[in-house]
Amino acid sequence: MFKRLILEDSSIWYIITAFVTAATIFLTIAWRALRMPRAEADKFAHLPFTTDANERHDPHA
């Protein structure tokens, strides 16, 4: 419909490149995240658990 946009043959490469690039970056990060040392992951996972000084232990009681 628009002359430049629907040169469909070349655009398929565009899609593939976009896909490969995004997938590569993502996989790199995912790989690094999954290799995060256990101690570090544990440290991060426990960040929410500093309780307020004045928090009642079980507020439902």
Added chain:
Amino acid sequence: MSGQKITIEYNDRVVRQFLLATVIWGAVGMLVGVLIAAQLNFWQLNFATPWLTFGRLRPLHTNAVIFAFVGNMMFAGIYYSTQRLVKARLASDFLSSLHFWGWQFIIVCAAVTLPLGLTRGKEYAELIWPINLMVVLIWVVFAVNFFWTLARRREPALYVAIWFYISTIVTIAMLYIVNHLSIPTSLLHSYPVFSGVQDALVQWWYGHNAVAFFLTTPILGIMYYFLPKAAERPVYSYRLSVVHFWSLVFVYIWAGPHHLLNTALPGWLQNLGMTFSLMLWAPSWGGMLNGLLTLRGAWHKLRTDPVLKFYAAAVTFYGMATFEGPLLSIKSVNALAHYTDWIIGHVHAGTLGWNGFMAAGLIYWLLPRLWNKPLYSTALANLHFWIGTVGILLYVAAMWTSGITQGLMLNATTEHGTVLAYPNFLDTLNTIRPMMLMRVIGGGLYLAGWFLLVYNFYRTVKGAAPVNGTIEVYDEAPAPDAKLSLAGTFFSAPTLFWFLAVGFSSMWMFGTDLVSTAGIVGAVACLIAAFALVPSRSQAWGGWYEKLLLNALPFTLLVFFAVVAGGLIQIIPTVLVQKAKNVEDRIQTPYTPLELAGRDIYIREGCYLCHSQMIRTLVPDILRYGDYSRLGESIYDHPFQWGSKRTGPDLARVGVKYPNVWHFRHMENPRAVSPGSNMPTYPWLFSHALDASVMPAKIKVQRLLGVPYGPRTAQQIFDSMDEQAKGIAKDLRTAGAYVDSDKEIVALISYLQTLGKSLPVITKSAPR
């Protein structure tokens, strides 16, 4: 470790305020939702009153539940958890208050203007431009308050919830600003700068990512903080949560075009949207499993603890909705489901199940802590859970059934696909009526559950003294933070490669022969170099990545670039190319001033919320509505009106289908000409005189935006309107319908009769 122990008091006051606002606006937004669902069953509930009519209340419902209900909830959750995660009080009490009161003021303005019919005519972006400016201002206040708090943090590590919050702040700012770019014609009205396919693309890039970054990422951050707290055990896998985050940031932003499948949108964009939507399956389910597995070992508590019940169900609904989304993005499924109630069911699995239940869990968990008093009634909270769950299931099941029925019936053909099996649109409408009623019941139950929460809230808080959380910390200089300077972020190899890759790809896309070839070579070289360097440099690059995670500012900028890339690659080519001179096949004829005025009435009354103006490239669509819509046919539409739902038939080619008097009778009382219709009546269009005085300013802006109106004086505009209106009134009179030519209905009819009018474009054989 020098310094002495001091006690910090958190700003929990603003959290309480946002929580209260959540409860109230939640009730309002859902109430309007139940009303408009009922209007679809009983047209009388429109009360023949402009400000109570479906087309004006539907934006009120969506804006209220998204921005008022979920918005306030997310601010409460973000402010509560961030202060605790970074061990610092919110940076500024003034900014916190300004944020709260500013946001409530915006909501009140929205609640007044939308029923008055003041709208931009784009879904979830309906608010008029002065309110848009306020939203941007308050969002900046929020961002400053948030990042300032991070800058003063005593905990160097940034928990993954904070990452989700950061991505929300950055991405919403970008999406909101781009999709709201407009030129005012008066204090209360503006035209968007984009039109036609550009506007469609920008709109759904925004609309889809409002779901992603307003209804999903902040709530995921809240999940990653509050779910472990409530279950009293750390998140199942922190590593998985990091993967979850990055995959959403990288993938979500690309998926917008799945709202425009099988339309006139260029094929490569449709494929891009579909591919990235399918990719979303993995991270979403990873996130859901991570949430559910966090509850392992705490399942026995689920029986008694309403908070955990709400969270477990919410996360499950998150999984359901994110399973369904990619499914609906598959082109063939979408051909069936798009424009039907299935989409409405999909949205509500997400909003009622995921957002609504996360909000309820959050509220029940926070109440005792913020007011230092046990919840008034756990039994009522449990009851809320069950009523709400039954409500959602009814709603979603009804909409699935209804949507699939609609899709099947409207698409059904006989005689080898040459004739529609159900040519009358109303056959479908009347088949799904029982399901539309069941939706009202489901929604009503859900709302009843919410009222139980309101009552529980009230009884808990009544007579209770609010308390603010405190924490004891050592008073010392903030941890030396900036190991990674701004320059360090950008002049590191990974970032440079990213920029180069984007740069070369742009050359490839936009350039002509030589530049384009250079772009391809450059991009490929870039990728090869990056891969070649990985083995030797991975140690150093890894260190760069690690440092990034402890530094808010560079991290934020990188998230920003990741999300910007997705938008630019989709939008820029379309913006560059959609010019009148590039159009092939057919081009829209610009509206006359009267037709333009009629179009603004169409937008004001929210007709686009029931009617599409986009005939898809699908056989049943073409058989029913006429030749498929070309891109050039909406090239002058600021804003585009392709629509997203067909409660009524498509109108793209309704012009000249009926005589003027048909529309006259139909708008007066749709059932007079279409027995069984649920379209509202519009009696006020017959008594209100059209305000012609605004048209010169409007046409001036249209010209500025590139619509080919020749120069004309105000008087010429008035004369042309007058002449055309008199012609229509005269034609109506000969058919026995009497109306003054200055009434709004005349302008609306002139607009409806021009729909589908276009000129052929003579092309000198397009270069192949």
